[in-house]
Amino acid sequence: MGKELTSRSEDYSQWYNELVKKADLAEHSEVRGCMVIKPYGYSIWEKMQQTLDKMFKDTGHVNAYFPLFIPKSYLAKEASHVEGFAKECAIVTHYRLKNSEDGKGVVVDPEAKLEEELIVRPTSETVIWNSYKKWIQSYRDLPILINQWANVVRWEMRTRLFLRTAEFLWQEGHTAHSTADEAVKETLQMLDVYADFAERHMALPVVKGKKSEGEKFPGAIDTYCIEGLMQDGKALQAGTSHFLGQNFAKAFDVQFAGKDGKLDYVWGTSWGVSTRLMGALIMAHSDDDGLVLPPKLAPIHVVIVPIFKTDEEFEKISAKVNEISAELRKHNITVKFDNRDTHKPGFKFAEWELKGVPVRLAIGPRDLENGTVEVARRDTKEKKVMNMETVAVDVLVLLDEIQKNIHQKALKLREEMTTRVDNFDDFKKVMEEKGGFVLAHWDGTKETEAAIKEATKATIRCIPLDAPDETGTCVYSGKPSSKRVLFAQAY
Amino acid sequence: MGKELTSRSEDYSQWYNELVKKADLAEHSEVRGCMVIKPYGYSIWEKMQQTLDKMFKDTGHVNAYFPLFIPKSYLAKEASHVEGFAKECAIVTHYRLKNSEDGKGVVVDPEAKLEEELIVRPTSETVIWNSYKKWIQSYRDLPILINQWANVVRWEMRTRLFLRTAEFLWQEGHTAHSTADEAVKETLQMLDVYADFAERHMALPVVKGKKSEGEKFPGAIDTYCIEGLMQDGKALQAGTSHFLGQNFAKAFDVQFAGKDGKLDYVWGTSWGVSTRLMGALIMAHSDDDGLVLPPKLAPIHVVIVPIFKTDEEFEKISAKVNEISAELRKHNITVKFDNRDTHKPGFKFAEWELKGVPVRLAIGPRDLENGTVEVARRDTKEKKVMNMETVAVDVLVLLDEIQKNIHQKALKLREEMTTRVDNFDDFKKVMEEKGGFVLAHWDGTKETEAAIKEATKATIRCIPLDAPDETGTCVYSGKPSSKRVLFAQAY
Numbered sequence: 001m002g003k004e005l006t007s008r009s010e011d012y013s014q015w016y017n018e019l020v021k022k023a024d025l026a027e028h029s030e031v032r033g034c035m036v037i038k039p040y041g042y043s044i045w046e047k048m049q050q051t052l053d054k055m056f057k058d059t060g061h062v063n064a065y066f067p068l069f070i071p072k073s074y075l076a077k078e079a080s081h082v083e084g085f086a087k088e089c090a091i092v093t094h095y096r097l098k099n100s101e102d103g104k105g106v107v108v109d110p111e112a113k114l115e116e117e118l119i120v121r122p123t124s125e126t127v128i129w130n131s132y133k134k135w136i137q138s139y140r141d142l143p144i145l146i147n148q149w150a151n152v153v154r155w156e157m158r159t160r161l162f163l164r165t166a167e168f169l170w171q172e173g174h175t176a177h178s179t180a181d182e183a184v185k186e187t188l189q190m191l192d193v194y195a196d197f198a199e200r201h202m203a204l205p206v207v208k209g210k211k212s213e214g215e216k217f218p219g220a221i222d223t224y225c226i227e228g229l230m231q232d233g234k235a236l237q238a239g240t241s242h243f244l245g246q247n248f249a250k251a252f253d254v255q256f257a258g259k260d261g262k263l264d265y266v267w268g269t270s271w272g273v274s275t276r277l278m279g280a281l282i283m284a285h286s287d288d289d290g291l292v293l294p295p296k297l298a299p300i301h302v303v304i305v306p307i308f309k310t311d312e313e314f315e316k317i318s319a320k321v322n323e324i325s326a327e328l329r330k331h332n333i334t335v336k337f338d339n340r341d342t343h344k345p346g347f348k349f350a351e352w353e354l355k356g357v358p359v360r361l362a363i364g365p366r367d368l369e370n371g372t373v374e375v376a377r378r379d380t381k382e383k384k385v386m387n388m389e390t391v392a393v394d395v396l397v398l399l400d401e402i403q404k405n406i407h408q409k410a411l412k413l414r415e416e417m418t419t420r421v422d423n424f425d426d427f428k429k430v431m432e433e434k435g436g437f438v439l440a441h442w443d444g445t446k447e448t449e450a451a452i453k454e455a456t457k458a459t460i461r462c463i464p465l466d467a468p469d470e471t472g473t474c475v476y477s478g479k480p481s482s483k484r485v486l487f488a489q490a491y
Numbered sequence: 492m493g494k495e496l497t498s499r500s501e502d503y504s505q506w507y508n509e510l511v512k513k514a515d516l517a518e519h520s521e522v523r524g525c526m527v528i529k530p531y532g533y534s535i536w537e538k539m540q541q542t543l544d545k546m547f548k549d550t551g552h553v554n555a556y557f558p559l560f561i562p563k564s565y566l567a568k569e570a571s572h573v574e575g576f577a578k579e580c581a582i583v584t585h586y587r588l589k590n591s592e593d594g595k596g597v598v599v600d601p602e603a604k605l606e607e608e609l610i611v612r613p614t615s616e617t618v619i620w621n622s623y624k625k626w627i628q629s630y631r632d633l634p635i636l637i638n639q640w641a642n643v644v645r646w647e648m649r650t651r652l653f654l655r656t657a658e659f660l661w662q663e664g665h666t667a668h669s670t671a672d673e674a675v676k677e678t679l680q681m682l683d684v685y686a687d688f689a690e691r692h693m694a695l696p697v698v699k700g701k702k703s704e705g706e707k708f709p710g711a712i713d714t715y716c717i718e719g720l721m722q723d724g725k726a727l728q729a730g731t732s733h734f735l736g737q738n739f740a741k742a743f744d745v746q747f748a749g750k751d752g753k754l755d756y757v758w759g760t761s762w763g764v765s766t767r768l769m770g771a772l773i774m775a776h777s778d779d780d781g782l783v784l785p786p787k788l789a790p791i792h793v794v795i796v797p798i799f800k801t802d803e804e805f806e807k808i809s810a811k812v813n814e815i816s817a818e819l820r821k822h823n824i825t826v827k828f829d830n831r832d833t834h835k836p837g838f839k840f841a842e843w844e845l846k847g848v849p850v851r852l853a854i855g856p857r858d859l860e861n862g863t864v865e866v867a868r869r870d871t872k873e874k875k876v877m878n879m880e881t882v883a884v885d886v887l888v889l890l891d892e893i894q895k896n897i898h899q900k901a902l903k904l905r906e907e908m909t910t911r912v913d914n915f916d917d918f919k920k921v922m923e924e925k926g927g928f929v930l931a932h933w934d935g936t937k938e939t940e941a942a943i944k945e946a947t948k949a950t951i952r953c954i955p956l957d958a959p960d961e962t963g964t965c966v967y968s969g970k971p972s973s974k975r976v977l978f979a980q981a982y
Contacts (some may be wrong), residue, residue, distance in 0.1 A: 029622065031609070034558035036622050039637060042555045064533045067525035068658050069581070072588070076596040086597050087960070090560070091585040092611065095598065095646045097577040098561070105575050106582065108608055117599055120559075120583065120611070124613040131520065131527050140833075146530060149641065151559055155586040167559050205494055332904075342631075 005354070007288045010477055012232040016283060020161045023291050023355050025278065033159045033166025040355065041278065043299035045169065048277055051201050051296075053172065055193050061145045061173060066127050068151075069118035074126040078251040081125065084218025085218075088155035090120040090166075096342065114214050120153040125219060125244070128174045129252040136176060136266055138257045143186075144176040152274075163491050170274030176266045180245070183267035187243040194239035202277065203294035203407035204228045204284050205414050206238060207437070207486055209462025217270075221245035226382070226487065227461040229414045230283040233435025235461045235488035236282050244268035279491070285379075285406050287405060291337050291356025292379055294406050295399040300336045302328060302395060305345050305354045307364030314341075317363050323375070326359070327392040346483070351379060356407055359395055363439040364462035410426045420484070424455075426474050427487075431456040437488050441481035443474035452476050458487045496845070498779045498835045503723040507774060514782050514846050516769070522534050524650045524657025529921040531846065532769065534790035536660065537770055542692050542787075543662065546684050552636045552664060556915045557618050559642075560609035560673025569742040572616065575709025577884040579646035581657075590621035611644040616735070616761055620743040627667060627757055629748045633982075635667040636899035643765075653770035654727075661765035668746060670742040671736070674758035678734040679880045682715045682718060685730035693768065694898035695775050696728060696905050698928070698977055705937050708761075712736035718952040720976065721774040721904045724926025726952045726979035727773050732762035770982070775823065775868075776897050782847025783870055785897050786890040787844035787941045791827045793819060793886060794843045796836050800853030805832075809853050811879070815852070815864070818883040824890070831974045844869060849893050852884055872959055911975070915946075915966050918978070922947040928979050942966050 005022065018025055025041030028034075035141045037045065053063070053393060075086045086157075096112030121127065128146075135141060148369045149234055153167045177183040191208055198204045206226035216223035219243035228238050246265035249255070254463040255263045285292040297302055304325065306317040318339065325335045336357070338348050345362065373391050379402050386394050417436030421427045430438055436486075442460065443450060452475075453459050467483040474481050497505045516532030519525075528536065544554070544726055566577045568774035577756050587603030590596075598755055612618065629737035633963070640662050650656050664681060668674040671768065689695045697717035711733035717728050740746070746754045776783040786792055795816065797808040810832065816826045829839050836853065843851055843864060853865040864882050864884075867874045870893050908927030910928045921929055933939060933951065943966075944950050958974040965972050 001723075027625075029558045029618070031558040031560050031562060031618065034560060036558065037556040039553035039555045040753075043553065045556075062530035062534065063537060064530045065528040065660065067520045067522040067527065069522050069525060071522060072597060075588075082597060086588040088608070089585055090583045091588065091599055092581045095581040096579055097566075097582065097610075106563060106573060108582055118581070119588075126520065127520070131518075134518075153559065169556065412569045416749065491551060 001239055005288060017161065019282060019286060019290060024165065025282070025291075026161045027454075028159070028161065033156055035159075035165045035280075037160055037275070040299065044281070044293070044297055045275060045278060047268070047297045049171075051272065052193075052197055053149075053246065055197060056147050056171075056173065059189060061147045061175075061191060062147045063148065065148055065150070065474075066124050066131065070121050070127045072117045072119060074130060075119060077126060078219045079249075080246060081219035083124045084212045085154075089122050090153045090155060092118040092120065107331070108150045115367070117269065120150055121150070122154045122173055123154075123270075124148065125174065125248050125268075126151070126252070129248040129254060130175050132174075132266065132316075133252050133254045136254055136256050137266075138261055139304050141183065142178045142256060142266065143189075145173075145186075146175065147171055147173045147364040151259065160279075162275055162282070164356065165275075168275045170272050172270060172272040175269045176249075176254070176268070177269070178258065178264075180267050183245075183269050184243050187222070187224060187241045187269045190243040190269070191226065191239075194241065194271070194273060194444055195226050197273075198226055198228065198238055198280075199407065201294065201296045202281050202284070203296075203403060203410060204280060205407065205411045207462060207464050208466070209464040209486060210458045211240075212463055212485075214449050215460060219244060219247050220270075221247065222366060224465075225462050228280050228284060228489075229410075229417055229488070230280070230491070231413065231435055232283070233417055233489075235437065235490040236275060236276075236280045236283065237461070237490065239271070241271035242269060244270060284410050289350070290354030291404065293356035293358060294331060295403045296357045298356065298358050300355075300357050301334045301399060302359045302361060303336045303338055303348075303354075303357045304363065305338050305348045308343050313337075313365050316368055317365075321363060324363075324391060325390065326358070328395060329457075331396050333392070333394050335396060349376075358399060361391070361395075375478055377402055380443070390447055408489045419477060422472070423476050427452070427458075428456055431489065435465070435489065437461070437486055439484040440475040440487055441470075441472035441483075442485045443477045443479035443481055445477070448474060448476045452487070457489045459490055461486045461488050461490060496779060501752065507770075507780070508652065509875070510781060511775060512643060514939070516782075517652045518775070518847070519652065525648075526648055526652050526656045526658075528660075528766070531790065535772070535784070536766060536769060537690070538788045538790065539688075541661075543684075543764065544638075544640075544689055546688060547611075547638050547662075547664065549812065550680060550684060552666075552671065552864060554636045554639065555637045556639055556641070557622065558737060559612055561612050561618045564608060565606045566610060567603045567619060568617065568707075569710045569738060572710035573944060574741075575860040576613045576645075577610070579648075580613050581644045581646060582597050583609040613643055613645045613925060614644075614740050614761075614763075615639065615641070615663055616665065616759075620759070621744060623757070624743050624745045627745055627747050630669045630750055633667055633669045633757065634673065636677075637662075637666065638662055642930045651770075653766055653773070656766075659689055659766045661763050664764040665879070667740075667745070667761045668760070669749065669755075669758070669977050672735075673761050675734050676716060678713070678732045678762070681760070682717065682730075684734040685762070685764060686730065688718050688764075689717055689719065689729055689771075690898065692785065692787045693772050693775070694787075694894060694901060695771060696943060697900065697955060698955050699957070700820075700955040700977060702731075703937075703940055703951045703976070705940050706951060709732045710738050712738065712762075712798055715956075716953050718979075719771050719775060720901075720908055720928060720979070721771070721982070722904065724908055724980070726928065726981040727767075727771045728772065728952070728981065729768060730762070730764040733760060735759035735761060775901050777847065781840070781845030783897065784847035784849060786849045786894045789847065789849050790823045791848050792853060792890060793850045794827045794829055794848045795840075795852045795854065796829050796839045796843075796854055798836050804856050805830075807859055808856070811859060812854060815879065815882060817855075819886060822883050822887045824883070824886060840867075849890060852882070852886075863876060864936075868893055899981050909942045913963070918943070918948065918949075918966050919947055922949050922980065926951070926980065929976055930965040930975040931978055932961075932971055933976045934964035934968045934970035936968070940954045940968045943978070948980050950981055952979050952981060
């Protein structure tokens with residue numbers, strides 16, 4: 001099966017599309033721009049959700065649920081927000097269908113027109129701050145630390161599975177604070193949570209940084225992000241955390257009485273990651289044989305394939321597999337015994353490689369005699385023989401090693417694909433020939449940002465938080481600059 | 492705080508509305524028909540979700556995600572389905588807003604009209620069977636056992652928090668099978684899962700039964716349900732499981748090749764429970780002082796209230812509370828230490844009673860001296876003194892006892908409120924004066940069902956699965972009947 005996959009070097013984009021479909025992760029639905037997340041893909045998303053949800057709760061957040069629909073007038077309350085989101089969206093205008101006069105099917109009932117159109121939420125700041133207005137009177141009502149798991153809709157014209165779809169799943173945190181300082185701390189805390197999740201669970205190295213004015217969230221004062229690098233040298237924004245200042249509080253008139261009794265507008269943040277993370281996970285690690293999943297997010301850690309000719313052999317192997325599986329499960333390792341008699345081992349090997357299962361065990365009659373198991377790891381394709389007695393603990397260690405190795409490999413790629421450039425010819429050359437991240441000086445103007453994008457398709461991914469102060473001149477305009485920013489072509 | 496609640500006897504409906512709001516479970520949003528589920532309410536829903544999700548997985552199901560939008564033509568493919576669902580729904584007709592000509596706000600861009608309108612899913616049979624058509628070719632592709640956690644929209648005109656809202660959260664299982672027998676077994680298995688969840692976790696006794704033709708799901712061959720009885724004597728349908736026959740397979744042309752190579756239509760089921768369960772949970776057990784939560788679904792099992800006058804007392808009590816809390820947490824008991832110095836103990840007692848926390852511990856200076864704790868249970872309001880040393884284990888036992896007691900109490904109420912009647916005068920009298928479930932003979936016709944509803948507002952909740960065969964005559968028409976069915980006025 002793996003052989004059928006287009007290779008990355010041949011056509012990276014095609015490789016991705018095929019992989020998502022062949023590994024049974026997702027597919028396009030016939031509903032414009034919407035995807036179907038298939039059970040195997042969804043089980044990875046569930047692992048992401050569970051991990052993130054725990055991280056949110058550990059940092060004091062609670063979940064809640066707000067309406068899917070946003071009255072049109074809400075969107076219009078925050079000027080830059082409506083510019084950013086009201087344009088391409090799904091609009092509910094009617095609430096009833098009726099039988100068509102020709103008797104064939106149903107038509108929209110013109111009498112059931114809504115007085116005010118409803119927008120299917122592209123993000124929930126407006127509807128949530130409208131609630132916060134009712135919930136917040138005094139400093140004692142603050143902070144509010146709420147997260148929501150939900151679906152959102154943005155009417156994208158060109159869609160790609162997980163990366164850009166009209167409907168997608170995400171979480172959106174919306175917090176309210178009595179001071180700017182506390183809100184900024186929250187914004188940065190959640191950026192750290194996202195970075196931690198990306199690095200430790202997705203095995204994805206990310207650069208933490210701040211967006212330029214041109215790239216920030218419509219309605220935010222500052223947008224922070226984590227940026228990962230995919231194997232084709234393009235960047236992918238994996239999560240954003242916004243310091244909203246008092247913008248939404250002012251738009252929705254949310255004021256609180258401080259300890260001194262004085263009224264002030266509430267400070268806000270919002271932050272989100274989405275099913276886009278699935279795209280990042282796939283593109284960062286997978287190879288020409290299929291998915292490579294970091295063990296911490298793999299729905300199946302270990303697949304066991306029996307090698308047998310006779311029923312008797314199969315029975316004996318199965319009995320041993322049951323023992324081994326029980327032992328593995330004791331260590332919280334998820335095991336799948338592929339006992340199908342309709343497929344040969346080679347076919348099964350390829351299928352589980354395609355699906356990215358981190359560890360494969362193969363057990364044949366000779367292994368039974370010798371008390372051994374053949375252990376193959378997905379990331380490096382290396383095989384070794386392990387002792388049956390100790391295989392559970394050895395696999396546990398191996399899973400940890402795989403998690404680290406996948407991260408190291410991605411880190412190495414990023415290092416190789418990050419170039420410091422000091423003039424625009426080099427900038428263009430790198431973008432054309434090598435791709436990846438480029439660290440270059442920028443004069444801080446929108447005009448330069450736009451001109452560079454026009455010339456190279458590269459955008460400022462972020463101003464890295466750890467960028468050292470360094471005197472230099474803008475790679476494009478030659479004007480002075482105090483630090484390098486991160487450029488790349490991006491998804 | 493509890494005192495502010497309208498009593499059940501005074502106005503049950505008002506009591507419910509106030510309770511939902513005062514206990515911080517949910518509130519109406521300004522978006523027509525949509526509710527905001529507040530953090531405390533959502534945390535109960537999360538517990539329901541986690542428990543049900545595990546039960547679904549333990550019975551072999553996997554989660555997936557299908558589009559929010561359903562093309563209008565899909566709904567029209569199954570004749571009775573469109574009758575049931577296409578009428579009151581949210582219809583997306585446009586995909587873009589633009590600045591209005593007067594410069595004030597945004598308006599729908601008439602040029603961005605969809606070729607085919609999209610319906611916000613009221614339920615997902617159509618969009619899912621449209622996918623199944625692509626997924627199913629042979630018997631080897633079956634069964635498909637998929638569940639989805641999602642939001643759905645049905646345009647309700649009169650809404651009540653949790654019980655009937657335009658948007659609500661639910662899960663919908665959609666399974667596909669190669670034989671009718673297997674699909675029926677699945678339908679009944681999921682009914683059992685729901686009943687088991689209601690009885691063991693919600694502490695809600697339910698009657699399992701089959702819906703009459705008039706009450707079944709549009710598109711189903713048979714609809715099974717669980718029916719609970721609320722304290723005001725009205726029934727609440729808490730979950731449904733549908734045997735769809737080949738109806739949706741035929742509507743979407745989903746055929747499979749059997750082992751013999753012959754083509755046949757696939758057999759289907761669907762089953763769901765929703766945030767309506769929250770309404771059932773609240774109405775079944777709560778009292779005039781507020782919520783009564785069964786421990787298995789309580790977000791907080793134990794609240795600890797310190798009784799102190801001086802800072803020194805507070806410090807000493809806090810130290811002991813930390814010890815006790817650690818001990819309780821070891822037993823997987825969720826603990827909240829209410830250490831606010833802004834409220835008096837009496838206020839705190841009332842607040843946690845309103846929120847339904849099953850067990851309250853109060854610790855004062857004398858308790859420290861004596862090594863005791865005052866333990867109050869929410870369900871019976873009984874208090875007793877426990878030994879600090881053994882309080883964790885004693886509370887664990889108590890929580891179990893509370894879970895059982897709440898169930899027993901609801902069961903007793905249902906027994907008292909279930910009446911067998913044999914003539915229509917008695918039927919009307921019971922419905923007028925007593926309410927509750929009525930077990931009566933019915934001739935099996937739609938006409939009688941409608942006439943009884945017209946006269947008494949009572950509907951056939953179900954034909955109980957355990958109804959014994961019994962020769963009788965219809966309570967309304969006098970025609971012969973072979974078993975009693977369950978009538979009630981219902982939510």
